[in-house]
Amino acid sequence: DAKTTQPPSMDCAEGRAANLPCNHSTISGNEYVYWYRQIHSQGPQYIIHGLKNNETNEMASLIITEDRKSSTLILPHATLRDTAVYYCIVRPNYGGSQGNLIFGKGTKLSVKP
Amino acid sequence: EPEVTQTPSHQVTQMGQEVILRCVPISNHLYFYWYRQILGQKVEFLVSFYNNEISEKSEIFDDQFSVERPDGSNFTLKIRSTKLEDSAMYFCASGQSPFNGYTFGSGTRLTVV
Numbered sequence: 001d002a003k004t005t006q007p008p009s010m011d012c013a014e015g016r017a018a019n020l021p022c023n024h025s026t027i028s029g030n031e032y033v034y035w036y037r038q039i040h041s042q043g044p045q046y047i048i049h050g051l052k053n054n055e056t057n058e059m060a061s062l063i064i065t066e067d068r069k070s071s072t073l074i075l076p077h078a079t080l081r082d083t084a085v086y087y088c089i090v091r092p093n094y095g096g097s098q099g100n101l102i103f104g105k106g107t108k109l110s111v112k113p
Numbered sequence: 114e115p116e117v118t119q120t121p122s123h124q125v126t127q128m129g130q131e132v133i134l135r136c137v138p139i140s141n142h143l144y145f146y147w148y149r150q151i152l153g154q155k156v157e158f159l160v161s162f163y164n165n166e167i168s169e170k171s172e173i174f175d176d177q178f179s180v181e182r183p184d185g186s187n188f189t190l191k192i193r194s195t196k197l198e199d200s201a202m203y204f205c206a207s208g209q210s211p212f213n214g215y216t217f218g219s220g221t222r223l224t225v226v
Contacts, residue, residue: 032212034214038156041150041220043117043204043206043217043218043219043220044156044204044206045217046214046215046216046217047214048214049213049214087156093212099144099146099161099211099212100146100158100161100169101148101158102158103156103158105155
């Protein structure tokens with residue numbers, strides 16, 4: 001089962017920041033937080049991942065709390081094309097792991113005009 | 114931007130028949146995955162493949178399923194003796210490393226009738 005808890009749905013106004021929370025209170029020291037999204041039954045799309053430091057790329061920012069028990073994905077200027085289901089996934093990053101992902105139900109983000 | 118290509122996009126098959134779903138991963142990627150998503154349900158991990166062998170598989174991936182990388186570019190999923198409950202979207206994915214995000218294809222919708 002997924003080790004994360006996310007709200008089932010959120011709305012965001014176009015042009016505003018979308019802040020998607022994720023709770024992962026049982027995260028282990030060697031587990032990273034990954035975010036993917038899925039736009040209307042297309043294949044999931046990788047967004048960002050991190051361990052404990054905040055991360056930023058061209059798509060989003062990831063803010064991880066100091067105790068690592070929760071994180072927030074930030075889409076700084078949401079557009080209608082960002083309407084999707086967003087998945088927060090924790091998994092270990094060590095040599096024995098081959099990278100398989102355990103998806104939960106995610107958060108359905110609706111960006112509205 | 115490099116893509117993972119899956120063919121066909123939609124396949125309809127009779128119950129009991131064998132199907133082969135095809136994927137062309139990104140050329141310099143070394144890790145390969147199959148996932149599936151039954152309509153309205155979560156994305157589920159099936160199998161990971163590295164160095165020409167299965168590295169991890171889920172409980173779903175039983176003797177009915179097999180994977181192959183026949184020619185160094187294609188990555189196939191074979192489903193023998195299909196059942197109605199095998200109807201789903203099947204996603205192929207590839208990555209350079211299991212520790213970074215990886216790229217999913219757009220999927221093959223399998224309908225078993």
